[in-house]
Amino acid sequence: MTRFQLEHVIRAAAASANVREIVVIGSQAILGSFPHPPERLQQSMDADVYPKDRPDLSIVIDGAIGELSIFHSTFGYYAHGVGEETAVLPSGWEGRLVRVENENTFGAIGWCLEPHDLAVSKLIAGRDKDFDFVGVMVDAKIVSAAVIQERLKGPLPIHFSCNEHRDGLKGCRKQAPSVLND
Numbered sequence: 001m002t003r004f005q006l007e008h009v010i011r012a013a014a015a016s017a018n019v020r021e022i023v024v025i026g027s028q029a030i031l032g033s034f035p036h037p038p039e040r041l042q043q044s045m046d047a048d049v050y051p052k053d054r055p056d057l058s059i060v061i062d063g064a065i066g067e068l069s070i071f072h073s074t075f076g077y078y079a080h081g082v083g084e085e086t087a088v089l090p091s092g093w094e095g096r097l098v099r100v101e102n103e104n105t106f107g108a109i110g111w112c113l114e115p116h117d118l119a120v121s122k123l124i125a126g127r128d129k130d131f132d133f134v135g136v137m138v139d140a141k142i143v144s145a146a147v148i149q150e151r152l153k154g155p156l157p158i159h160f161s162c163n164e165h166r167d168g169l170k171g172c173r174k175q176a177p178s179v180l181n182d
Helices: 003-017 027-033 055-065 070-075 115-125 128-139 145-153 163-179
Strands: 021-024 046-051 078-081 098-100 109-112
Touching: 003 021, 003 027, 003 046, 003 055, 003 070, 003 078, 003 098, 003 109, 021 027, 027 046, 027 098, 027 109, 027 115, 046 055, 055 070, 055 078, 070 078, 115 128, 115 145, 128 145
Parallel strands: 021 109, 046 078
Antiparallel strands: 021 046, 098 109
């Protein structure tokens, strides 16, 4: 996905849910801070999003512009409406969101995860593709390993109770040192 495509998704997601602000929490949130990141960080053709003040409306986004929708077949990319609990994020992440608003968003505002918060979320998810994603971020000097390690030490949100996430954190602690070598 490109930055232009992400802006289109933000605009369409906001319109479909009849809201102004959309949070982008998946891998394509990198496009908020780095409009032209390395290609390996742009592989996903979906953006994980939810309405900032009405996360319950993410299902509307998924139905209107989600996978296998007319939007997806027309443009080749789509929005994945997710819940705000989808990603486990470090303390204070809301205050570090990166604003995306321009003529292409038509008045809608996208709030993308700050790259270090995105990296923490990926490491906690603990999948091989997430470790690879963070490795590319570190290699490209998009993120600092020291900042990621510091945020991993901080408190995790109260909803961090899902076994899938706990297993991811165990994997994160095992593999993070190799991914985060400076």
